[in-house]
Amino acid sequence: MKLKSFLSNLPARVILLIYSVIVLYPLLWTVTTSFKTTNEFYENPWSMPKSFQWTNYINAFKEASIGSYFVNSVLVTLLSMAICMILSFMAAYVISRYDFKAFRWMKKMYLVALFFPVAFKIVPLFQLLGDMHLLDSLFGLVLAYSATTIPFTIFLMAGFLESISKEYEEAAMIDGCSRFGVLFRIIAPMARSGMITVAIFNFMSYWNEYIMALSFITTESKRTLTLGIAYLMEVQRYATDWGALFAGLVIVMIPTLVLYALLQRKITAGINVGGLKG
Structure with missing residues (x-):
């Protein structure tokens, strides 16, 4: 058997x-x-390193400025997630709880926004940030990231919130809890799995984003990690430190891999709860 x-x-x-x-x-x-020397890389790219060259990572941080790019990416990603998650959570709550015709149309509009490619958004966002004097600004990049992921976040989060019974809110309001108290003290903890799932998707989107960062950021000190790696790849056409390049690539991958490994079960649980509803 x-x-x-x-x-x-x-x-x-x-x-x-x-x-x-x-x-x-x-x-x-x-x-x-990432642990090979340049000579080892040219001799046989597919072989194992003869010894682990940790200096490649030191060179990536010092000579290629990966450290400052890493900090920029962390700041942009965290701020974008905070703005997007807070605004989307409140909007998704209203859409999922109040059955008005305008809200139903609004949800459909958010769904339509999901099908617009990033390339279609670059020019209007560039003009808008220029009018707001936020070009070549990390905060302007944060606003662009947050705005472009709000439709996706609202659409998924509304599905999670619809799976939570309204009886919990009614009981809390009978006990004297305000509407905002219900939202952040009752609904938010119950929707934690769904919020973590959406947050991970957004994190990977922000962390690996390249096109908008390339279009809106010009100053070298304000580059994000993806721009830094692309710049480092251009430099390698005329230099020989391939170990530092691959060390930089590993540095880009580590946060996403660690975050997904730690929260894999919560992501799966969140999807099963109702992340794909709606």
Whole structure:
């Protein structure tokens, strides 16, 4: 019986194994290459490093200014997440709780906004930030990131909030809780799994974003990590420190991998609760 079950699941296991190798091998290759010297890289890019060159990471931080780019990315990502999550949470609550025709149309408009490619938003955002004197500003980049992800965040978060019974709110209001108290003291803790799920999606979007950062940021000291890595790749056309380049790539990947590894169960639980409803 066990053999029959194993054989019936064998095709799926083989497909998943092949997919895992396709996904993991480039990641492992990037990590191992970040510890190589330039000579080792040119001799055989696919071999393991003879010794771990930790100086590649030091060079990435000092000579390539990856450290300052990293700080810029952290600030932009955290501020964008804070603005987007707070505004979207309140808007999603109103849309999911009040059954007005205008709110139903508003939800559809948010859904339509999901289908606009980023390239269509660059020119109007560039003009708007220029009128607000926020071009080449990290705060302007924060506003652009937050605004472009609000439709996605509201659409997903409304699905989570619709799965929470209104009886909890009614009981809290009977006990004298205000509307804002109900929102932040009752609903927010109950929607924690959904909020974490949406926050992770937004984090990966902000952290890996390149087009808007390239379009709105020109000063070198204000570059985000993705711009810094792209600049470092351009420099490598005329230099030889490939170890520092791959070390920078690993630095970009680490926060996303760590965050997803720590919150994987909460993300899965959030999706099962109702993140794909609506």
